[in-house]
Amino acid sequence: MPQPSQDKNGRLLLSGNEAVALAALHCGVALGTGYPGTPSTEILEGFSALGGKAQWAPNEKVAAEVALGAAFAKARVLCTMKHVGLNVAADVLFTMTYSGVDGGYVLVVADDPGLASSQNEQDSRRYAEAAVAPMFEPADSQDAYDLLQVAFATSERWRIPVIFRMTTRVCHSKSPVKPRFAPDVIPTAAETGAPATDFVRNIAGRVMVPGHAKPAHRRLRAKMAEMELWNISQGPNLVEKRSESLGIITAGICYHHIREAAPDASVLKLGMTYPLPLATIRAFAATVDRCVIIEENDPWLATALRAADLRIEAKDDATFRFGELSVDRVKRILNKDTSPEPVPPRGKPPELCKGCPHTTSFEVMKELNCIVSGDIGCYTLAALPPLSAMDMMIDMGASVGMGLGLRHVLPRDQAKRVISVIGDSTFLHSGLPGLVEMAYNPPETGHVLMILDNGTTAMTGQQEHPGTGRHLDGSGTHKVNFEEMAHAAGVKNVFTINPIRERAMLKAVLADSLQKDELTVIIARSPCILAAGRIAAWDKELKAKQAADEPAESGSCECGGTCQH
Amino acid sequence: MTTNQVQTTNIRFAGLGGTGVIKASDIFADVVFRQGHTVKKAEVHGMSQRGGSVQSDVRFGSEVHSPMIPDGACDFLVVMEPTQIEVVRGGLRTSGTLIVPADIDTTKLPSAKSLNVAMLGRLSRHFDFPESAWRESLRANFPEKLHTANDTAFDLGRTP
Numbered sequence: 001m002p003q004p005s006q007d008k009n010g011r012l013l014l015s016g017n018e019a020v021a022l023a024a025l026h027c028g029v030a031l032g033t034g035y036p037g038t039p040s041t042e043i044l045e046g047f048s049a050l051g052g053k054a055q056w057a058p059n060e061k062v063a064a065e066v067a068l069g070a071a072f073a074k075a076r077v078l079c080t081m082k083h084v085g086l087n088v089a090a091d092v093l094f095t096m097t098y099s100g101v102d103g104g105y106v107l108v109v110a111d112d113p114g115l116a117s118s119q120n121e122q123d124s125r126r127y128a129e130a131a132v133a134p135m136f137e138p139a140d141s142q143d144a145y146d147l148l149q150v151a152f153a154t155s156e157r158w159r160i161p162v163i164f165r166m167t168t169r170v171c172h173s174k175s176p177v178k179p180r181f182a183p184d185v186i187p188t189a190a191e192t193g194a195p196a197t198d199f200v201r202n203i204a205g206r207v208m209v210p211g212h213a214k215p216a217h218r219r220l221r222a223k224m225a226e227m228e229l230w231n232i233s234q235g236p237n238l239v240e241k242r243s244e245s246l247g248i249i250t251a252g253i254c255y256h257h258i259r260e261a262a263p264d265a266s267v268l269k270l271g272m273t274y275p276l277p278l279a280t281i282r283a284f285a286a287t288v289d290r291c292v293i294i295e296e297n298d299p300w301l302a303t304a305l306r307a308a309d310l311r312i313e314a315k316d317d318a319t320f321r322f323g324e325l326s327v328d329r330v331k332r333i334l335n336k337d338t339s340p341e342p343v344p345p346r347g348k349p350p351e352l353c354k355g356c357p358h359t360t361s362f363e364v365m366k367e368l369n370c371i372v373s374g375d376i377g378c379y380t381l382a383a384l385p386p387l388s389a390m391d392m393m394i395d396m397g398a399s400v401g402m403g404l405g406l407r408h409v410l411p412r413d414q415a416k417r418v419i420s421v422i423g424d425s426t427f428l429h430s431g432l433p434g435l436v437e438m439a440y441n442p443p444e445t446g447h448v449l450m451i452l453d454n455g456t457t458a459m460t461g462q463q464e465h466p467g468t469g470r471h472l473d474g475s476g477t478h479k480v481n482f483e484e485m486a487h488a489a490g491v492k493n494v495f496t497i498n499p500i501r502e503r504a505m506l507k508a509v510l511a512d513s514l515q516k517d518e519l520t521v522i523i524a525r526s527p528c529i530l531a532a533g534r535i536a537a538w539d540k541e542l543k544a545k546q547a548a549d550e551p552a553e554s555g556s557c558e559c560g561g562t563c564q565h
Numbered sequence: 566m567t568t569n570q571v572q573t574t575n576i577r578f579a580g581l582g583g584t585g586v587i588k589a590s591d592i593f594a595d596v597v598f599r600q601g602h603t604v605k606k607a608e609v610h611g612m613s614q615r616g617g618s619v620q621s622d623v624r625f626g627s628e629v630h631s632p633m634i635p636d637g638a639c640d641f642l643v644v645m646e647p648t649q650i651e652v653v654r655g656g657l658r659t660s661g662t663l664i665v666p667a668d669i670d671t672t673k674l675p676s677a678k679s680l681n682v683a684m685l686g687r688l689s690r691h692f693d694f695p696e697s698a699w700r701e702s703l704r705a706n707f708p709e710k711l712h713t714a715n716d717t718a719f720d721l722g723r724t725p
């Protein structure tokens with residue numbers, strides 16, 4: 001990571017993600033954990049580059065649980081994910097608000113209004129209300145830096161995990177940040193105020209059986225009531241009084257669109273959006289003739305304020321619920337203009353890189369007329385022309401279950417054509433339970449699962465995962481073995497084939513597997529061409545180290561480096 | 566009460582993934598920021614794959630609000646890839662400046678990859694920032710082995 005730009009006043013030009021990473025360092029975060037996902041990925045990468053301890057978990061649920069354990073031990077922890085990741089982590093979220101924490105726990109969730117690179121446009125603010133977690137929403141990088149500190153203080157004061165909700169524009173836009181410490185300083189624990197870790201037994205507080213959870217729910221609601229009062233009196237909310245005719249209530253990036261679109265309007269910018277500071281909002285609304293809510297995606301604020309009997313105006317959801325807002329769209333909302341918006345000319349969609357191993361794998365599936373139950377990753381691009389070789393993609397890990405479902409009910413001739421295809425990172429994220437299902441409830445026609453092992457999480461910018469044998473920072477660790485996992489689950493036929501160097505073999509093995517009424521896992525292993533150089537260099541380094549440690553190893557296989565041994 | 570219209574200069578970099586669009590915008594934002602301006606920069610960098618359309622907005626002035634340039638408000642539009650010119654042209658103000666690869670004698674580029682640096686050189690003519698500021702930012706953003714080639718490419722664009 002190149003050094004961030006710095007001006008004469010000590011301000012840094014940082015993206016929202018970089019600002020969160022720096023704030024985490026300055027808050028004395030003991031552990032950062034998460035799973036990659038645009039637009040959240042650079043937070044942990046940045047935190048690690050700054051010297052923080054950061055690691056990728058196999059999925060968001062595990063990350064949130066690792067963070068919870070650390071927070072039970074009084075540590076300050078940061079857990080990051082994209083919006084759909086919170087669906088995966090939702091189970092732990094809904095009950096860790098009951099148990100609460102002893103340290104500081106900030107869960108960053110990054111929404112993607114406009115779907116710059118996501119499979120849906122969900123509005124994660126609803127999770128704060130549903131799981132009863134306090135929520136902060138930064139508007140830019142300085143705000144992200146400042147609010148993260150408030151989020152930790154809130155988490156520690158009320159002993160509760162806190163949601164830090166960002167959006168693509170906040171995560172990826174750069175703006176100036178004035179940090180508390182010089183950029184090259186790693187503050188000491190005394191300077192950050194981070195508490196020392198310690199285990200204090202609290203069975204009634206942390207074992208959420210019904211007898212403990214019932215009072216925990218009441219405690220949680222009581223905390224929320226207190227926090228609302230605090231948010232009203234001291235919350236990180238900003239009132240800009242400029243007009244008596246027009247007042248706008250907002251949070252996040254929309255604040256900046258509003259300041260440009262309506263410089264003369266009064267604005268209430270909320271930094272803490274759950275629990276809402278209703279009295280503050282009511283007082284603000286009373287000072288203006290017209291009070292408009294500006295928010296992206298769902299009418300979440302608008303619904304809450306209408307339920308509280310406030311006379312407010314909101315955007316026309318038939319038009320503005322879709323996509324992100326901008327200066328132009330805010331002007332339209334304020335002018336109640338719902339005429340057709342200009343459609344930007346279509347750019348060129350991305351494609352698989354030239355020489356990408358996924359291309360060959362999908363060509364082979366296409367040649368064999370497969371019905372392809374697909375998954376998420378670079379390889380999803382195989383669904384687009386010219387390949388058009390993937391028939392469905394919904395959520396991470398779904399390829400396995402959907403493929404099995406198809407096999408269970410389709411007529412035999414169609415069922416025999418079904419294959420589930422999943423990337424290596426996605427397989428470890430949530431494909432594993434699908435593999436177990438495949439062995440447990442095998443369809444009559446058998447099934448074929450292809451794992452596209454390109455040695456990296458390519459889609460989000462080449463992150464490590466448990467199958468690469470590398471930590472987030474590139475240092476070595478145990479490498480989980482896909483072949484052994486398939487065998488252990490109970491799959492009889494397991495093949496490892498290099499789709500580029502052994503294309504004919506891949507086609508023959510796949511054709512044969514589709515023919516048999518058995519379970520087959522094919523691991524199509526060839527590195528992502530963008531990561532290949534790095535992977536090869538690491539392999540060389542590892543081999544040299546192994547040779548030095550234990551010379552004269554015999555019986556190595558002849559796969560030419562395609563298998564993991 | 567009326568707030569004065571804030572003067573903001575808007576520069577959009579556009580092209581295809583892998584053509585150095587984001588890098589050029591990072592360097593430009595760095596130069597401007599080090600000159601003491603308030604800068605905001607917005608881009609959507611989704612998937613890491615190459616080849617898709619990419620845009621990156623840089624806005625600067627004494628005060629900047631939204632990081633995204635409003636429709637048709639670009640003062641400068643720097644397009645790295647000829648096929649994208651018509652796709653993005655609508656973003657330019659009527660009085661705005663379009664900078665395209667045809668403005669560069671690409672036969673003299675030290676490498677095809679250095680086009681983005683030459684385009685920065687071409688853009689630099691429109692601002693009175695010291696030449697050294699541009700060169701410093703180029704150095705800070707590229708590995709040392711590329712510094713000489715980058716100097717050549719930058720000169721190619723900067724020298725009228």
Ligand SMILES: Cc1ncc(C[n+]2csc(CCOP(=O)(O)OP(=O)(O)O)c2C)c(N)n1
Pocket residue numbers: 035036037038060082084085086088119376377378379396422423424425426427454456457458459460528
């Ligand atoms: C629950 C969830 N978390 C994260 C993401 C973001 N994401 C999409 S695919 C993917 C992993 C892709 O890696 P891999 O399966 O190895 O395929 P590759 O891109 O390398 O081909 C990630 C992290 C997501 N869509 N959903």
Ligand code: SF4
Pocket residue numbers: 351352353355356357358378379454458459528529530531613614615
């Ligand atoms: S980044 Fe890697 S996996 Fe993705 S398309 Fe390019 S070569 Fe394929």
